[in-house]
Amino acid sequence: MSEYVLKSTGRVFRRQADIVIPGETEIEVNPSMINAMVPKSRVKLSNFMPSPYGLVGASITEQETIFSVRLFNLILNCTIAIGDDGSASPTWQHSGTFVELIWPVPDTMKLFYCARVTPFGTTYKIHSAGTYLFALGVKNRSYRLPLPNIYDDGHICTGVGDVVMHSPVEAFLDCLTRFMKSQWNADLANEPMRTRAAQLFQFKVVPDGFKALAAPKEWASLCWEASNSVLEGIPAL
Amino acid sequence: MIQVSIRCGMRETTRQYSASPSVGELKADRDLRDELGFSDNVRVLVNGVEQPDYLRLPNGSAVTIETAANTKA
Numbered sequence: 001m002s003e004y005v006l007k008s009t010g011r012v013f014r015r016q017a018d019i020v021i022p023g024e025t026e027i028e029v030n031p032s033m034i035n036a037m038v039p040k041s042r043v044k045l046s047n048f049m050p051s052p053y054g055l056v057g058a059s060i061t062e063q064e065t066i067f068s069v070r071l072f073n074l075i076l077n078c079t080i081a082i083g084d085d086g087s088a089s090p091t092w093q094h095s096g097t098f099v100e101l102i103w104p105v106p107d108t109m110k111l112f113y114c115a116r117v118t119p120f121g122t123t124y125k126i127h128s129a130g131t132y133l134f135a136l137g138v139k140n141r142s143y144r145l146p147l148p149n150i151y152d153d154g155h156i157c158t159g160v161g162d163v164v165m166h167s168p169v170e171a172f173l174d175c176l177t178r179f180m181k182s183q184w185n186a187d188l189a190n191e192p193m194r195t196r197a198a199q200l201f202q203f204k205v206v207p208d209g210f211k212a213l214a215a216p217k218e219w220a221s222l223c224w225e226a227s228n229s230v231l232e233g234i235p236a237l
Numbered sequence: 238m239i240q241v242s243i244r245c246g247m248r249e250t251t252r253q254y255s256a257s258p259s260v261g262e263l264k265a266d267r268d269l270r271d272e273l274g275f276s277d278n279v280r281v282l283v284n285g286v287e288q289p290d291y292l293r294l295p296n297g298s299a300v301t302i303e304t305a306a307n308t309k310a
Contacts (some may be wrong), residue, residue: 227246
């Protein structure tokens, strides 16, 4: 009888297990065999918990928990400019009159807010750079929306430091709520971002507030492709 | 043949090479860029650790490509 040993060097050996003095022979194997030998320590939970903004999924390892929630509306709490024709568009200023614009996520976009939670002593921490916003499009290509408080890699500029709570869920919900209620401003804004945002986030004035206009079908061309390993934590779509 | 699995966001592919590719070669591979959707501003991780461009990847490697973060001006 043989047993196969995956060593810490990544090399695989076959060992005769039924003789007193085992002999080892190194063998060439397909990486899929190595993958099969590595313990699968990541557990993914889809829609395991409700939140005020959508059902929450989790991906759990010994080192971290990645929470994710699919957003069907994006709340843009920001300054705006109103045109003579009744159009309204975000101006992303630091100060002025802020209004809450509800932007419905297009049917062809899956928008995810994600956060990486790590153990921190007897508590749990979300690093100040540990929350992300990603849009998934055709064939699950991932994109960064043209918004002014998001870094190139998709992590969100929250304006606050690390968040430390007594439970991972508590930390996630705190960050999610803060994200949905925060004001968007000109931090990280630049002209390319402003130009694209003006095409993607369009509104008009209606009697009871503001109504979003349909996003362009080619919304992906107004975004930038971006990825982060946090995306691996999103449970099956 | 050298086989390398490459993940970028939700997408993953496996490539075969006649010789171990370097991390820099992977980042510059136009076909790979088109397939997975990444540009110049990326870093390559193995088990969460960023790898230098000169590193040659052994057979069976699994790497993750991430967009690198910019900094505030």
